[in-house]
Amino acid sequence: MSILAALMLLQAQAAPTPPPEPPTPGSIVAAAPRSEWRAISPRDLLVIDLAPKGRAARRVVIQLVPAPFALGWTANIRTLAAAHWWDGTAVVRVQDNYVVQWGDPTEKKPLPAGIATVPERAYLTPLDTVAEARSPIEARDLPETRSRAKWLSDIAIGGTVTKAAREGWHERDSYAEWVEVIDGWPIATDDKNAWMPHCYGMVGVGRNLSPDTGSGAELYTVIGQAPRHLDRNIAIVGRVIAGMEHLSSLARGTGDLGFYKTPGERTPIVRARLASELPAAERPAFEMLATDSETFARYVAARANRRDSFFNVPAGGVDICNLPVPIRPAK
Numbered sequence: 256m257s258i259l260a261a262l263m264l265l266q267a268q269a270a271p272t273p274p275p276e277p278p279t280p281g282s283i284v285a286a287a288p289r290s291e292w293r294a295i296s297p298r299d300l301l302v303i304d305l306a307p308k309g310r311a312a313r314r315v316v317i318q319l320v321p322a323p324f325a326l327g328w329t330a331n332i333r334t335l336a337a338a339h340w341w342d343g344t345a346v347v348r349v350q351d352n353y354v355v356q357w358g359d360p361t362e363k364k365p366l367p368a369g370i371a372t373v374p375e376r377a378y379l380t381p382l383d384t385v386a387e388a389r390s391p392i393e394a395r396d397l398p399e400t401r402s403r404a405k406w407l408s409d410i411a412i413g414g415t416v417t418k419a420a421r422e423g424w425h426e427r428d429s430y431a432e433w434v435e436v437i438d439g440w441p442i443a444t445d446d447k448n449a450w451m452p453h454c455y456g457m458v459g460v461g462r463n464l465s466p467d468t469g470s471g472a473e474l475y476t477v478i479g480q481a482p483r484h485l486d487r488n489i490a491i492v493g494r495v496i497a498g499m500e501h502l503s504s505l506a507r508g509t510g511d512l513g514f515y516k517t518p519g520e521r522t523p524i525v526r527a528r529l530a531s532e533l534p535a536a537e538r539p540a541f542e543m544l545a546t547d548s549e550t551f552a553r554y555v556a557a558r559a560n561r562r563d564s565f566f567n568v569p570a571g572g573v574d575i576c577n578l579p580v581p582i583r584p585a586k
Contacts, residue, residue: 297533299319306522314539316541319493324380333529355505358474381447460474471492542586
């Protein structure tokens with residue numbers, strides 16, 4: 256062996272082993288144990304089949320928000336789905352960087368019996384009600400002097416605490432005093448009430464001017480920058496968990512606010528059903544990562560502080576709308 260080859264061999268042997276690549280949010284979720292995933296009930300899934308594009312089916316699946324949020328509107332949506340009300344309606348509006356909206360283009364289709372008028376106060380859910388829905392015993396024992404919003408915290412995230420935000424990412428929000436993930440859903444709060452934020456993919460209820468609150472027959476989903484200024488002004492009733500590409504890729508409307516000018520521009524809705532109403536062979540099944548799990552805490556910390564090789568500076572925080580709860584087809 257030559258002297259040069261020997262030196263190169265010694266250098267290679269002395270070279271330190273590079274540190275392992277820090278985990279990414281995706282790799283953390285992929286390694287989550289089966290026990291940390293929770294099945295989503297088919298009664299909570301609204302399945303919308305759009306007219307196919309060529310031979311390709313276009314199915315959109317929406318997960319409805321759980322109690323105690325938006326109870327009046329979700330009850331209406333279940334009634335509308337059971338009556339097959341959306342069959343033959345259409346996507347009527349696509350506004351770039353804002354929303355896709357669907358419903359009856361004529362605005363004359365009669366609503367089924369049992370549709371309730373929901374008051375504006377239902378845009379907010381009292382924190383006591385949220386607490387009682389999760390744990391009646393703990394809610395009863397909650398000290399009056401303690402912030403209910405902070406008591407509801409499921410996860411403590413290290414690495415996002417600063418002098419300006421002593422509780423970390425939870426209190427670093429421009430639209431609410433406190434943000435949180437509760438039972439798989441993003442919420443924003445003050446010390447009295449909670450509400451769902453307008454994040455990408457969230458589904459809201461179209462309405463006219465106040466005091467109208469919408470029935471749930473006209474729905475929309477966010478396809479752009481989160482319009483959080485709509486929070487507490489419109490009911491959030493769910494989120495798109497599959498098929499978002501079939502909505503966000505639609506041609507933008509050329510009329511005011513992105514409404515389509517002609518019937519030919521609209522995308523027909525062939526069928527809309529609760530998954531529980533579909534035959535078993537057609538029924539989609541999904542599960543979401545438990546947000547009180549160890550994996551979810553690590554996932555949030557990684558999203559707040561990306562340390563994998565692409566990133567130079569960890570952000571030290573995460574926006575509530577940049578924290579999608581992992582959802583996957585059931586395995």
